[in-house]
Amino acid sequence: MRSDLDLELVSLTKRYGDTTAVDAINHLFHAGTYACLLGPSGCGKSSTLRMLAGHETVSDGNVLLGGRDIGRLPPAKRGTAMMFQSYALFPHLNVTENVGFSLKMKGTDPDKRRKAAMEMLELVDMTHLADRLPDQLSGGQQQRVALARALITRPQVLLLDEPLSALDPFLRVRMRSELRKLQKELGISFIHVTHGQDEALALADEIVVMNNAVIEQAGPTRDVFDRPATAFVAQFLGSHNVISLAEGKVAVRSDELRLATPGAAKLEGRIITVEYQGTHVALTAKVAGDQEVTALLTDKDFFGAPKDVGEAVGLDWDGTAAHPLRA
Numbered sequence: 037m038r039s040d041l042d043l044e045l046v047s048l049t050k051r052y053g054d055t056t057a058v059d060a061i062n063h064l065f066h067a068g069t070y071a072c073l074l075g076p077s078g079c080g081k082s083s084t085l086r087m088l089a090g091h092e093t094v095s096d097g098n099v100l101l102g103g104r105d106i107g108r109l110p111p112a113k114r115g116t117a118m119m120f121q122s123y124a125l126f127p128h129l130n131v132t133e134n135v136g137f138s139l140k141m142k143g144t145d146p147d148k149r150r151k152a153a154m155e156m157l158e159l160v161d162m163t164h165l166a167d168r169l170p171d172q173l174s175g176g177q178q179q180r181v182a183l184a185r186a187l188i189t190r191p192q193v194l195l196l197d198e199p200l201s202a203l204d205p206f207l208r209v210r211m212r213s214e215l216r217k218l219q220k221e222l223g224i225s226f227i228h229v230t231h232g233q234d235e236a237l238a239l240a241d242e243i244v245v246m247n248n249a250v251i252e253q254a255g256p257t258r259d260v261f262d263r264p265a266t267a268f269v270a271q272f273l274g275s276h277n278v279i280s281l282a283e284g285k286v287a288v289r290s291d292e293l294r295l296a297t298p299g300a301a302k303l304e305g306r307i308i309t310v311e312y313q314g315t316h317v318a319l320t321a322k323v324a325g326d327q328e329v330t331a332l333l334t335d336k337d338f339f340g341a342p343k344d345v346g347e348a349v350g351l352d353w354d355g356t357a358a359h360p361l362r363a
């Protein structure tokens with residue numbers, strides 16, 4: 037069902053001279069969804085996000101928010117707000133002034149501005165640091181201020197460009213659960229650009245995988261993970277093997293592979309690495325056609341019948357675990 041706040045990309049295209057960074061992509065972001073735009077460096081994620089925000093011109097196509105074409109409006113008139121990778125806080129303004137900045141530009145009076153800024157700071161749990169300057173804040177605190185500053189415009193869609201990449205790994209995991217919680221509380225759409233598959237899996241209701249300027253696959257996160265449509269998606273999301281069989285290429289999750297007696301399994305080969313990972317052991321074998329295939333075994337299964345590099349091994353899986361891939 038369509039909603040007034042759905043965001044639709046229609047044949048959206050970005051060209052920089054001879055380079056086509058985004059090639060006629062179509063997608064409907066349902067209102068209230070946490071979506072991650074995922075893909076390798078240079079695939080066109082940031083260009084897409086910047087076109088949605090109005091920080092980059094649209095070369096061709098349309099951006100519709102609730103059916104209204106916003107693709108050629110100035111950023112402040114779109115109903116979107118963007119949070120940048122570097123947070124882009126003004127160093128000479130304190131936290132409250134940074135958060136209230138867009139209201140100042142609109143001519144809102146100082147009392148109202150301060151009140152609105154404090155409400156937003158409350159939302160991100162930062163009221164106690166309202167008078168600090170940005171360089172007196174930690175990375176995570178700066179990120180919260182940047183979020184509050186983007187949200188004060190009451191956007192219908194929040195656009196986030198690699199919002200966690202400047203944080204250390206520990207803080208990144210904490211902040212991603214805060215982002216998720218905030219999105220659920222606000223009920224607005226978040227579109228979050230990342231090249232990290234674990235970040236996308238942890239956060240997103242929906243994943244849009246981009247490659248070479250086009251959308252390779254999009255859908256609910258678990259559907260995309262469980263049923264990658266192409267070898268690229270399977271490999272980019274990780275935890276899958278792409279295996280060439282007589283009937284064509286299939287993706288099989290590493291944790292769906294099991295060891296079997298050579299000669300009585302779908303594949304056989306020799307073990308080339310055994311890697312202990314704590315709860316699991318990753319065992320990689322070289323099989324027919326020089327293919328490397330990894331089985332992720334629970335530590336209990338592996339140590340119940342340990343194997344060594346160089347041993348012959350059979351690898352098997354249930355028929356339903358193999359997903360045929362599009363060429």
Ligand SMILES: Nc1ncnc2c1ncn2[C@@H]1O[C@H](COP(=O)(O)OP(=O)(O)OP(=O)(O)O)[C@@H](O)[C@H]1O
Nearest residue numbers: 052055057075076077078079080081082083084231
């Ligand atoms: N201002 C520009 N002028 C010319 N080419 C550009 C410009 N910005 C981006 N590109 C090119 O467009 C393509 C897509 O870039 P974009 O930044 O959208 O990719 P990305 O997926 O966000 O990559 P990253 O994860 O590295 O930021 C790349 O080939 C890039 O070199």
